[in-house]
Amino acid sequence: xxxxxxxxxxxxxxxxxxxxxxxxxxxxxxxxxxxxxxxxxxxxxxxxxxxxxxxxxxxxxxxxxxxxxxxxxxxxxxxxxxxxxxxxxxxxxxxxxxxxxxxxxxxxxxxxxxxxxxxxxxxxxxxxxxxxxxxxxxxxxxxxxxxxxxxxxxxxxxxxxxxxxxxxxxxxxxxxxxxxxxxxxxx
Amino acid sequence: xxxxxxxxxxxxxxxxxxxxxxxxxxxxxxxxxxxxxxxxxxxxxxxxxxxxxxxxxxxxxxxxxxxxxxxxxxxxxxxxxxxxxxxxxxxxxxxxxxxxxxxxxxxxxxxxxxxxxxxxxxxxxxxxxxxxxxxxxxxxxxxxxxxxxxxxxxxxxxxxxxxxxxxxxxxxxxxxxxxxxxxxxxxxxxxxxxxxxxxxxxxxxxxxxxxxxxxxxxxxxxxxxxxxxxxx
Numbered sequence: 001x002x003x004x005x006x007x008x009x010x011x012x013x014x015x016x017x018x019x020x021x022x023x024x025x026x027x028x029x030x031x032x033x034x035x036x037x038x039x040x041x042x043x044x045x046x047x048x049x050x051x052x053x054x055x056x057x058x059x060x061x062x063x064x065x066x067x068x069x070x071x072x073x074x075x076x077x078x079x080x081x082x083x084x085x086x087x088x089x090x091x092x093x094x095x096x097x098x099x100x101x102x103x104x105x106x107x108x109x110x111x112x113x114x115x116x117x118x119x120x121x122x123x124x125x126x127x128x129x130x131x132x133x134x135x136x137x138x139x140x141x142x143x144x145x146x147x148x149x150x151x152x153x154x155x156x157x158x159x160x161x162x163x164x165x166x167x168x169x170x171x172x173x174x175x176x177x178x179x180x181x182x183x184x185x186x187x
Numbered sequence: 188x189x190x191x192x193x194x195x196x197x198x199x200x201x202x203x204x205x206x207x208x209x210x211x212x213x214x215x216x217x218x219x220x221x222x223x224x225x226x227x228x229x230x231x232x233x234x235x236x237x238x239x240x241x242x243x244x245x246x247x248x249x250x251x252x253x254x255x256x257x258x259x260x261x262x263x264x265x266x267x268x269x270x271x272x273x274x275x276x277x278x279x280x281x282x283x284x285x286x287x288x289x290x291x292x293x294x295x296x297x298x299x300x301x302x303x304x305x306x307x308x309x310x311x312x313x314x315x316x317x318x319x320x321x322x323x324x325x326x327x328x329x330x331x332x333x334x335x336x337x338x339x340x341x342x343x344x345x346x347x348x349x350x351x352x353x354x355x356x357x358x359x360x361x362x363x364x365x366x367x368x369x370x371x372x373x374x375x376x377x378x379x380x381x382x383x384x385x386x387x388x389x390x391x392x393x394x395x396x397x398x399x400x401x402x403x404x405x406x407x408x409x410x411x412x413x414x415x416x417x418x419x
Contacts, residue, residue: 004283040334041282139330141315142196142401143230143291153230153293154241157199157312157401166403169314170325175362175408176415182362185191185308186216186370 001046001095005038009050010090016054017083020061020076028058036131040138043148046099048131052149053105056127060109065116075112082108125151132156137165189219190304193257194297195230196312196401198223200360202231202244203400206393209367211256216370220304224296225261226269228252260300269296275348276319280327281339287330290316298352308356310363314403317357323349361404364393365412387418 012031019027032055039047057079065072086101106124113123132149133156136142146156160166201207214221223231232249235241251257273295278286294316301307311317318326323345331338367373368390377385394409413419 037334041287041336042285043288136315138333139289139315139326140287141290141294142313143294144288144315147291152234152238152241153195154199154203154235154238154244157196158203161399161401166314166398167405167407168329169403169405170318170322170329172318172321172325173357175404175411178358178362179365179412179415181308181356182358182366183369185358186213186366 001098002042002044005042005044005047006090006093008038009035009046010087012050012054013083013087013090016057017080017087020057020080020083023061023067023076025058025061028054028061032058032127032131033134036134037138039131039148040135040140043140043144046095046102048148048150049099049102049106051131051134052124052127053102053109055131056106056109056113056123059123059127060112063116065112071112071115075108079105079108129155129159133159133163133165136160137163137168188304189217189306190222190301190308191217191219192222192224192297192301192304192307192309193227194223194309194311194313194316195227195293197310197360197363198227198231198248199244200312200397200400200402201363202248203241204396206360206364206367206397207247207251209363209372210251211254212370212372213363213367214256220258221256222258222260222300222304222307223252224265224269224293224300225259226266226293226296228259228261230293260303265296265299265303268299272299272348272351275344279319279323279341279344279348280330281341282330282334282336286341287338289326289330290319298355301355302351308358310360311357312359312361312397312402317359317403319348320352320355320357359397359404360402361394361397361408361412364397365390365416368393368416383418386416387413390416390418 012035016031032051036051082101082104086098089097128149128151132145135145142157143153146153232245235245252259269292273292276290277288280287297309301309327338327340377389398404
């Protein structure tokens with residue numbers, strides 16, 4: 001793992017644990033954006049999977065699940081414990097153990113999502129698309145961002161159309177000129 | 188031979204708006220080839236056929252290829268050239284002492300295929316590859332401002348890329364849509380009321396639909412198109 005990525009993920013996960021315990025979904029969302037920055041630059045699997053996990057947790061906590069449900073309480077404590085495991089692994093430079101911990105987090109999220117949601121893995125799939133849009137927003141192409149996030153271009157493009165990212169596209173030509181070119185092709 | 192070479196994003200925009208049907212009459216008017224490279228066929232047919240969500244769209248695109256409206260170009264030479272150009276494009280920008288992988292082989296393959304024709308225009312809805320061809324300095328600015336990091340440009344690689352592809356012309360699915368409108372292909376939608384207001388509704392609906400399905404067109408450009416068509 002690239003050193004800078006490892007340092008950033010470690011810092012983020014320590015704050016993620018606190019946010020999980022306080023169920024602060026807004027802070028979790030911000031932390032997922034922090035981690036996805038590295039995904040745009042280094043395009044490494046660890047930044048991607050960590051950002052997706054954190055964002056998924058933010059959506060789970062934002063969704064208003066019944067807090068008194070025993071399964072919910074178990075989920076919160078298990079998630080905190082798994083994050084501890086991920087942090088300890090990174091501090092020991094044990095990348096294998098870190099990645100295993102991230103996989104466990106995905107499983108824990110899937111289980112709680114399945115319990116309270118109609119659709120299996122909806123949160124994780126939506127997290128991949130959302131984080132993919134962030135990578136695209138950074139300047140990476142749709143195809144490359146989709147490949148990085150493990151989703152199809154179809155899924156990502158459909159989501160991008162509903163964002164304001166197109167308004168930030170650098171102006172590289174006038175529509176008037178493109179239309180003139182198009183007319184010359186079909187005249 | 189002249190050609191329009193389509194990328195994945197433009198086909199997705201048309202397919203998800205149920206507009207693939209405009210390709211046949213447009214192609215007749217164009218009098219040349221509508222082409223895609225193998226890498227695009229993989230993204231617009233093979234991959235979505237494995238999903239539930241876009242399987243029907245994939246079948247519809249496959250039909251366009253089957254019926255000869257879209258020609259598929261696939262050979263080892265193209266593949267090899269695409270790999271080389273992709274490596275080149277992905278070594279133009281550097282951040283934190285690393286080359287940035289900014290484009291996908293499917294996006295690059297369109298440019299490579301376009302160069303094979305005597306005269307070709309690319310149909311590309313995707314922002315990054317289009318900006319890379321038309322104004323790479325602006326892409327560097329975007330990367331830098333959004334990633335909050337210094338982006339360096341490998342000028343030699345950029346020069347090689349621009350020498351090869353810098354002169355390629357690009358339109359989007361929205362420009363094709365406007366052509367369909369101007370040629371009267373969409374008249375049936377407003378047959379009962381061909382008023383100016385109805386035409387405005389039709390064209391603005393078309394442009395917004397393509398935008399909302401991912402074509403990188405701004406609100407300002409949509410308004411400009413409507414003004415240019417005398418509808419606003």
